[in-house]
Amino acid sequence: xxxxxxxxxxxxxxxxxxxxxxxxxxxxxxEVLGICSVAGNLPIDNTTENTLRVVQMLGxxxxxxxxxxGPLVAQLxxxxxxxxPRKKPVFVxxxxxxxxxxxxxxxxPAATIKTQDLPAAMFIVDTVRKSKEKVxxxxxxxLTNIALALKLDPTIVNNIDxxxxxxGGHAVFNTTSAAEFNIWFDPEAAxxxxxxxxxxxxxxxxxxxxxxxxxxxxxxxRGLGTKxxxxxxxxxEHRIEVFSAMKQALRDDIAPVHDALVVCAAIDPSxxxxxxxxxxxxxxxxxxxxxxxxCDTRALPTxxxxxxxxxxxxPQKFAxxxxxxxxxx
Ligand code: BDR
Ligand code: CA
Numbered sequence: 001x002x003x004x005x006x007x008x009x010x011x012x013x014x015x016x017x018x019x020x021x022x023x024x025x026x027x028x029x030x031e032v033l034g035i036c037s038v039a040g041n042l043p044i045d046n047t048t049e050n051t052l053r054v055v056q057m058l059g060x061x062x063x064x065x066x067x068x069x070g071p072l073v074a075q076l077x078x079x080x081x082x083x084x085p086r087k088k089p090v091f092v093x094x095x096x097x098x099x100x101x102x103x104x105x106x107x108x109p110a111a112t113i114k115t116q117d118l119p120a121a122m123f124i125v126d127t128v129r130k131s132k133e134k135v136x137x138x139x140x141x142x143l144t145n146i147a148l149a150l151k152l153d154p155t156i157v158n159n160i161d162x163x164x165x166x167x168g169g170h171a172v173f174n175t176t177s178a179a180e181f182n183i184w185f186d187p188e189a190a191x192x193x194x195x196x197x198x199x200x201x202x203x204x205x206x207x208x209x210x211x212x213x214x215x216x217x218x219x220x221x222r223g224l225g226t227k228x229x230x231x232x233x234x235x236x237e238h239r240i241e242v243f244s245a246m247k248q249a250l251r252d253d254i255a256p257v258h259d260a261l262v263v264c265a266a267i268d269p270s271x272x273x274x275x276x277x278x279x280x281x282x283x284x285x286x287x288x289x290x291x292x293x294x295c296d297t298r299a300l301p302t303x304x305x306x307x308x309x310x311x312x313x314x315p316q317k318f319a320x321x322x323x324x325x326x327x328x329x
Contacts, residue, residue: 004031005161006133007266008124010067011259012040012141012182013050014102015235019322020140020259021054022228025062026325029267032060033127033135036120038067040141040185041102047141052111057227058329064113067120068144071186079286086185094245101242107234121148125156134161138266139193140259142182143167147189150196157198164201165193166262168280168293170311172205174248176291180205183282184291191282194306201308202280203265204293207272208258211313213322215240215253220323228326261313264321271321274312277305 007030011017024032035055037048048066055062074086091098116123124145128135137160139146146163149156167182167190175181183190194200213236222233239255249255264271279296281303283289295309296302 004029005136005266006031006033006131007136007138008033010036010038010139010141010145011051012038012047013054014041014047015239016257016259017140018054018106019232019235019257020263022058022232023260023263023322023325025058025060026228027267032062034063034065034123036065036067036145038141038145039070042104044069046104048115049111050106052113053106053108056111056113057108063116065118065120065123066115068148071142071144072147072188074186077286080290092242092245094241099242120145121152124149125153128156128159131159134159136161136266137163138262140166140262142186143189143193144186147192150192157196160198162199162201164262164266166203166258168202168204170204170206170295172209174205178289179291183293187282187284187291191284194280194282203262203310207310207313208256208261211261211315211318212249212254212256213319217319221326224327226326226329228329232326260322261318264318271317272310272313275308275310278307278309279303279305280307280309
C-alpha cells in the first residue's frame, strides 16, 4: 500500500520554487503527480523552462504542464497603475554588480525534456477528478492555474485533500506596503481559491520569514556533497546576498526560502508553529491595498472562517527536513 501523499506542485520557478521542486521530488513521503508552471516571478516561457531544467537535473519521471501566461483579469482594472507586465524585475546593487532575486534562467543545462500537451488547469481538473485518493495542491506562485481549474470544475474541491498556499502577509509584506507578490500578481485568482470551499492552509510571509535559512544552513547543504544539496546551497547563498542588499530580512546572513516551506508543511505540519483558523479575503479594489490578504483575527468574524493561516514556523525543523531530503542524490 502506497502511503505517500499525492501532490500537484504549481510553481513560477524562480529560485525558492526550485528548492521546493527538489524537496517535493526527493521526499519519500510525497508522490508528485505533476508540476504546473505559471507566470509570476518571470514570464511563462522562463518559469516553464526553469521548471523543466530542475526536473531534468533530478532525472525525475514527473510530468510538467505549462500553465497560465498571466493573471486572470488583473490587467483589466484601470485603477491598477502597473498594468502589463505586472512585475518589473527588481535589481539591486551588491558587491559592485546588479543582482536580482530570480535570474531569468536557473544556472542548469537547458532543458531537452518537454512539457505535456495538456494545459496545466486541465491537468489539475483531470487528475483530481480521476484520483482514487484525495489530492493535495501545493501552489507556490500566483494562483491563476488553481483558480482556472476550480472554475472549470468546482466539484473538484470534493477530491482535494488540502490546498497549501505560499502567499499573503498578515504583518509582513514584500511587493507593496500591503501585499505579498503571489497574491498581488493575481488577486482575483487568489480570492476565487480562498472562497472555493476547499480545505486551505495559507503560509504568508510572516511564517516563511520566521523560517528563514542562514549561511550556516547553506554550508551544511553544500557539505552533503550531493547534486541537490549543492544546488540548494547556491540558491540559498544567492537569496541571502539579494535579501541582504535589499535589506529585506531581519539579519544579513539569512533569507526566506518561502516555497520550500509549503512542501515541508505538506509532509510535517508541525514545521508550522502558530496556525490559526481565520476568515481571509483578498482586496481586489485596485487601490493602495490591492492584493492584500485581510486576515480577520476577530473572535467573531462577520463571514465564516475559510483558511488556516500559519503565522510562525520552526527554522531548525525546516532546515533539517531539507538536509534529509537532499542527502541522497
Ligand atoms: C513569493 O513570490 C515569489 O517571488 C517567490 O517565489 C514566492 O513564491 C514570495 O512572495
Ligand atoms: Ca514562487
